[in-house]
Amino acid sequence: DTAVSQTPKYLVTQMGNDKSIKCEQNLGHDTMYWYKQDSKKFLKIMFSYNNKELIINETVPNRFSPKSPDKAHLNLHINSLELGDSAVYFCASSLGATRQETQYFGPGTRLLVL
Amino acid sequence: AQSVTQLGSHVSVSEGALVLLRCNYSSSVPPYLFWYVQYPNQGLQLLLKYTSAATLVKGINGFEAEFKKSETSFHLTKPSAHMSDAAEYFCAVSQNSGNTPLVFGKGTRLSVIA
Secondary structure, rough: OOOOOEOOEEEEEEEOOOOOEEEEEEEOEEEEEEEEEEOOOOEEEEEEEEOOEEEOOOOOOOOOEEEEEEOOOOOOEOOOOOOOHHHEEEEEEEEEOOOOOOOOOOOOEEEEEE | OOEEEOOOOEEEEEEOOEEEEEEEEEEOOOOOEEEEEEOOOOOOEEEEEEEOOOOOEOHHHHHHHEEEEOEEEEEEEOOOOOOHEEEEEEEEEOOOOOOOOOOOOOEEEEEEEE
16 A cells, blocks of 8 residues: 555646645654655755644745645645646655654655646 | 755766765754655655764665764765666755754765666
8 A cells, every 4th residue: 555645646737727736644644744846856845734733834825725634634735826836746744743753755746837 | 044965966876886975964953864765756765864873874775874973964875886776865954853844955866877
């Protein structure tokens, strides 16, 4: 069974559209994350949730809205997509929110905005 | 503020040769340090981590890293490269206090030549 799964794997859409990416983990972890990896492979945290509560919210446009319906799921909704949103988005999870925790990453969602 | 610098965006070695990937960190408090590997079109996977125990840390696939406080370094090594080691490698730092996120370096792409 996949530990951290994301859907869809690929997403191609037009500028201005709204889209969602779903993430699920079956590891029993309390903490989940969203990262953005740009075309130069630079990886940056966007959000982090611990027990469904938002604990990290980096400087991300408010067009991006995470939602955690339960501890096992963290979805990312993006409104009014822009060309610069094209990237690979990774979901990750960890047992807790302490700094030494290993983060387990999903396979990524490759978003292309045309 | 914490940060990580990975020297060399691309390292190329011959199969069987020593692998050395460099990572220097900056942190105002004792850090936790991680090395992650990303194979093509996949998510990140933990290779090893330093959490203030032994300074020489052994990881998966024959990799190890040594924490050197005096040099603020955490270089990754492997005695003998294998073709399957070709991937992107990320060093990351996390402060062991506060609600700060994991900060990744820009990555080093390792190529292994037959």
